[in-house]
Amino acid sequence: MRVELFSVGTELLLGEIVDTNAAYLAEKLSHLGVDVYHKTTVGDNAERLAAAVRVALERAEVVLATGGLGPTEDDLTAAVFAKVMGTDLAPDEVAAERIRAFAQSRGITLLDRLLKQARLPRGAEAVPNPVGTAPGFILSRRGKTVIALPGVPAEMKAMAEQTVLPYLAARARGEGSAALVTRTLRLVGIGESQAEAEIADLIHAQTNPTIAPYAKTMEVHLRLAARAADEEAARALIAPVEAEIRRRLQPHIYGADDEALEERLGQRLRAAGKTLAVAESCTGGLIGHRLTNVPGSSHYFLASMVTYSNQSKVALLGVPEATLAAHGAVSPETAEAMAEGARRRSGADIGLSATGIAGPEGGTEAKPVGLVYLALADEEGAVVEEQRLRGDRLMIKERTAQLALYLLFRRLQAQAEVTG
Amino acid sequence: MRVELFSVGTELLLGEIVDTNAAYLAEKLSHLGVDVYHKTTVGDNAERLAAAVRVALERAEVVLATGGLGPTEDDLTAAVFAKVMGTDLAPDEVAAERIRAFAQSRGITLLDRLLKQARLPRGAEAVPNPVGTAPGFILSRRGKTVIALPGVPAEMKAMAEQTVLPYLAARARGEGSAALVTRTLRLVGIGESQAEAEIADLIHAQTNPTIAPYAKTMEVHLRLAARAADEEAARALIAPVEAEIRRRLQPHIYGADDEALEERLGQRLRAAGKTLAVAESCTGGLIGHRLTNVPGSSHYFLASMVTYSNQSKVALLGVPEATLAAHGAVSPETAEAMAEGARRRSGADIGLSATGIAGPEGGTEAKPVGLVYLALADEEGAVVEEQRLRGDRLMIKERTAQLALYLLFRRLQAQAEVTG
Numbered sequence: 054m055r056v057e058l059f060s061v062g063t064e065l066l067l068g069e070i071v072d073t074n075a076a077y078l079a080e081k082l083s084h085l086g087v088d089v090y091h092k093t094t095v096g097d098n099a100e101r102l103a104a105a106v107r108v109a110l111e112r113a114e115v116v117l118a119t120g121g122l123g124p125t126e127d128d129l130t131a132a133v134f135a136k137v138m139g140t141d142l143a144p145d146e147v148a149a150e151r152i153r154a155f156a157q158s159r160g161i162t163l164l165d166r167l168l169k170q171a172r173l174p175r176g177a178e179a180v181p182n183p184v185g186t187a188p189g190f191i192l193s194r195r196g197k198t199v200i201a202l203p204g205v206p207a208e209m210k211a212m213a214e215q216t217v218l219p220y221l222a223a224r225a226r227g228e229g230s231a232a233l234v235t236r237t238l239r240l241v242g243i244g245e246s247q248a249e250a251e252i253a254d255l256i257h258a259q260t261n262p263t264i265a266p267y268a269k270t271m272e273v274h275l276r277l278a279a280r281a282a283d284e285e286a287a288r289a290l291i292a293p294v295e296a297e298i299r300r301r302l303q304p305h306i307y308g309a310d311d312e313a314l315e316e317r318l319g320q321r322l323r324a325a326g327k328t329l330a331v332a333e334s335c336t337g338g339l340i341g342h343r344l345t346n347v348p349g350s351s352h353y354f355l356a357s358m359v360t361y362s363n364q365s366k367v368a369l370l371g372v373p374e375a376t377l378a379a380h381g382a383v384s385p386e387t388a389e390a391m392a393e394g395a396r397r398r399s400g401a402d403i404g405l406s407a408t409g410i411a412g413p414e415g416g417t418e419a420k421p422v423g424l425v426y427l428a429l430a431d432e433e434g435a436v437v438e439e440q441r442l443r444g445d446r447l448m449i450k451e452r453t454a455q456l457a458l459y460l461l462f463r464r465l466q467a468q469a470e471v472t473g
Numbered sequence: 474m475r476v477e478l479f480s481v482g483t484e485l486l487l488g489e490i491v492d493t494n495a496a497y498l499a500e501k502l503s504h505l506g507v508d509v510y511h512k513t514t515v516g517d518n519a520e521r522l523a524a525a526v527r528v529a530l531e532r533a534e535v536v537l538a539t540g541g542l543g544p545t546e547d548d549l550t551a552a553v554f555a556k557v558m559g560t561d562l563a564p565d566e567v568a569a570e571r572i573r574a575f576a577q578s579r580g581i582t583l584l585d586r587l588l589k590q591a592r593l594p595r596g597a598e599a600v601p602n603p604v605g606t607a608p609g610f611i612l613s614r615r616g617k618t619v620i621a622l623p624g625v626p627a628e629m630k631a632m633a634e635q636t637v638l639p640y641l642a643a644r645a646r647g648e649g650s651a652a653l654v655t656r657t658l659r660l661v662g663i664g665e666s667q668a669e670a671e672i673a674d675l676i677h678a679q680t681n682p683t684i685a686p687y688a689k690t691m692e693v694h695l696r697l698a699a700r701a702a703d704e705e706a707a708r709a710l711i712a713p714v715e716a717e718i719r720r721r722l723q724p725h726i727y728g729a730d731d732e733a734l735e736e737r738l739g740q741r742l743r744a745a746g747k748t749l750a751v752a753e754s755c756t757g758g759l760i761g762h763r764l765t766n767v768p769g770s771s772h773y774f775l776a777s778m779v780t781y782s783n784q785s786k787v788a789l790l791g792v793p794e795a796t797l798a799a800h801g802a803v804s805p806e807t808a809e810a811m812a813e814g815a816r817r818r819s820g821a822d823i824g825l826s827a828t829g830i831a832g833p834e835g836g837t838e839a840k841p842v843g844l845v846y847l848a849l850a851d852e853e854g855a856v857v858e859e860q861r862l863r864g865d866r867l868m869i870k871e872r873t874a875q876l877a878l879y880l881l882f883r884r885l886q887a888q889a890e891v892t893g
Contacts, residue, residue, distance in 0.1 A: 060512075063685065064685075064687060064696070065496075065499070065512070066499055066503075066509045066510065066511075066512065067499055067500060067503040067509075067655070067698075068495075068496040068497060068498070068499030068500025068501070068502075068503060069496075069500065069655075069657075069696070070496070071491060071492070071493055071496040072491070072492060072495070072496070073491055075488075075492070075514075076485075076488040076489075076490070076491040076492070077488060078488065079485070079486055079487055079488030080487060080488025080489065081488070082488075083486075083487045083488060089486045089487075090486065090515065090516060090518070090521055091486075091513065091514065091515055091521070091525065092480075092485070092486065092513070092514035093511065093512070093513055093514075094495075094511065094512035094513075095510065095511055096510060097685070098510070101510055101511070105511065108528060123665065123688060124665065124666045124669075125665065125666070125669050125685075125686055126669075126676065126677075127685055158861070161664070161666075161667075166666045166669070166670060167666055184863055184864045184865065184868060185863075205688060207864060207865070207867075207868050211865070265489075267489065276489075330785075331779075333758070333761075335765075336762070336765075337758075337761045337762050337764065337765025337766070337770075337774075337777075338753070338757075338758030338759060338760065338761025338762040338764075338765065338777050338779065339758060339762040340758065341753075341757045341758025341761075341779040341781075342756070342757050342758040342759040342762050342870070344757065344758075345755075345756075345757025345758065345779075345781065345831075345870075346757070346866065346867060346870070348832070348833055348834060348866060349834065350757075350781070351781055351782065351835075354757075354781050355781055355782045355784070355785050356778070356779055356780050356781055356782065356785035356789060357757075357758050357777075357779035357781075358776070358778055358779070358789065359751075359758060359761040359765075359776055359777035359778070359779065360776050361761075361765065361770070361771055361774050361775055361776055361777075362771065362775045362776065362819075364775070364819075364820065365750075365775050365776035365819050368818065368819065368820070369776060369778065369789065369818065369819070398788065398789065399782075399784075399785050399788065399789070400784065400788070411765075412768070413768055414768060414769065415771075446766065446768060447766060450762070450765075450766070
């Protein structure tokens with residue numbers, strides 16, 4: 054089965070936003086073993102959209118589009134798709150009822166406008182939107198299918214995962230597509246070239262599964278992809294290669310597939326029965342934000358004290374004024390005092406801290422932008438690390454947060470090995 | 474002049490990388506007043522690439538492609554573009570000489586492979602690559618032009634800026650293309666449909682500038698785009714329309730163009746000489762993270778206390794245990810005590826707080842997932858707001874953070890109006 058991806062929106066043609074929707078869907082479809090040979094982007098123009106969809110339906114069985122489903126005048130996807138498929142729009146009562154209930158709960162009065170979103174191509178199946186009002190739809194006629202989802206990434210993803218991807222997966226299976234199984238190993242504390250060098254022989258020897266390394270923010274993903282008659286056979290091809298990679302790179306492998314570092318840390322903390330508190334300076338709350346993205350993190354995450362001013366480091370964390378005066382806010386001594394303070398003030402088993410200069414201002418020759426100190430304190434004492442990072446303000450924040458979580462990962466890993 | 478953008482590479486169709494090249498070129502072209510009506514992505518397949526280029530050359534005068542110019546077998550752009558334009562490849566001596574010099578300086582021996590990159594369509598003008606070996610090219614025949622650049626973003630950008638964009642700008646000027654100027658007004662505290670309804674008459678009456686609304690996370694962007702002979706004339710077309718929109722929607726307009734809400738808040742806080750501290754529960758640090766993404770935020774942002782456990786709300790913020798016992802952690806009373814506590818403990822002028830249930834667990838019938846309380850405390854007293862949000866855990870965090878910043882925005886706005 055061939056699927057062509059469509060992204061609808063003039064803002065995409067003006068470069069005002071980067072099209073992450075198409076990349077997300079492309080990746081999910083590749084995992085289903087569905088072929089995607091073209092991606093097309095068109096603006097909010099009915100004629101050009103219709104012409105492009107006609108071209109697409111000549112070379113693919115399915116057009117999967119995002120964008121242009123909102124309540125405003127320039128949202129044309131439903132009307133154009135209906136026309137190209139030889140039908141027209143009709144109200145969908147279930148979708149209309151959802152919108153009425155939503156509007157009522159919010160005291161919204163502009164119902165007519167919102168109700169435009171409940172007009173779907175006649176004969177289409179509505180795709181429920183669990184996080185917004187605009188429904189999507191799936192419309193099949195004469196052996197061709199068009200699917201439309203909203204452009205808001207959170208809505209698009211929820212609807213794809215709940216309805217559209219299962220639908221396409223079932224069709225792909227029904228057509229006997231070869232199963233593509235992928236497995237991503239997630240590594241931290243090693244660079245892309247070094248990881249690749251350690252397994253260069255495997256990468257060259259293998260074609261099924263293929264092995265491809267990808268560099269992410271202070272981590273590396275190794276993606277293994279195998280094709281076989283069914284999923285079980287594909288998994289059997291991956292297993293020995295994964296085992297060999299794990300044998301060589303185990304200390305760096307923190308998880309697999311969609312598992313983020315903070316999720317693995319959460320499992321480790323729960324298994325060890327330990328609690329955590331964080332003291333943040335240059336990361337501004339990002340470490341706490343990442344840790345609390347994990348459902349259930351309240352079981353082990355007690356608090357993060359984002360102490361941006363020196364005075365708040367003293368008042369909230371008990372960092373000695375003398376330490377700040379003698380060594381400055383960005384110093385190993387202050388990092389250690391912050392980690393100890395986070396632990397003591399919150400009553401947590403482990404205190405983790407980060408202090409540094411995110412820039413673009415505030416750097417000096419002795420302490421340049423990108424200089425960062427990380428510390429971890431627990432019942433065994435404290436460790437402090439110095440890092441010199443590059444990038445703009447946000448990149449330095451992200452890299453610092455990742456390295457702080459890596460410091461915690463190593464500590465928990467070492468302790469698990471001792472007790473395990 | 475119409476340009477169609479092409480992105481060449483199977484990795485784009487597998488979703489392994491996000492296509493930032495196309496967004497970059499689209500934005501640059503819009504500033505030149507060049508029309509881009511389509512973007513097309515195709516894989517490393519000669520037949521499909523040729524077919525797609527033929528389609529593109531029927532609807533645009535210029536095809537501008539990135540990717541597929543490297544030294545490996547699957548780099549097909551030069552050969553396919555030559556064929557579609559009715560010519561073949563020939564060695565380009567200047568390009569070959571550059572590659573030889575580069576290879577020698579690095580001790581590279583795979584010269585044959587690299588020299589493949591010096592074979593360009595016969596009659597093409599080479600586009601020099603100041604930061605790599607692969608040259609690009611511009612080839613014009615029979616009123617149509619194809620342009621190819623490498624896919625590596627740093628090389629693509631350098632070559633676009635040095636050669637391709639000046640070339641296209643000169644052609645656009647020669648053809649009397651108009652300058653396009655865009656202006657984005659950023660609104661908070663109003664939905665997309667309501668914003669559109671308030672200015673529906675303007676949207677319909679206007680074609681230059683056009684006005685288009687876009688929904689973002691708990692905010693709306695209104696994009697005005699005007700075409701005129703030069704930038705100054707285009708700006709003059711936008712000014713009165715922007716003034717009328719501001720007259721109608723002023724309380725909601727927090728900024729323009731790339732300015733984020735946290736940046737505007739920073740300016741307001743600095744102008745008012747006020748400091749801020751935050752107390753976060755369900756947002757986990759995200760409010761602090763956003764506030765500290767602004768360079769210079771240390772001038773007004775003192776601290777954020779991310780108090781995830783009840784015990785940390787008591788110990789770090791001084792929330793009375795009786796309040797937690799009587800009303801729970803997610804309650805107007807606790808939100809107010811958190812905001813007061815953040816202010817008192819940090820010595821800030823303003824305390825801002827958020828407490829809620831981000832899910833997916835922890836909801837009850839009385840307090841469902843998505844129930845959030847926000848509070849702001851300053852010398853005038855405290856205000857508390859209840860919100861009922863939808864979405865997954867991350868969306869509820871993001872929406873809560875945005876609404877907390879909006880609460881602060883309104884307070885600073887009201888105070889600025891009194892003092893101003």
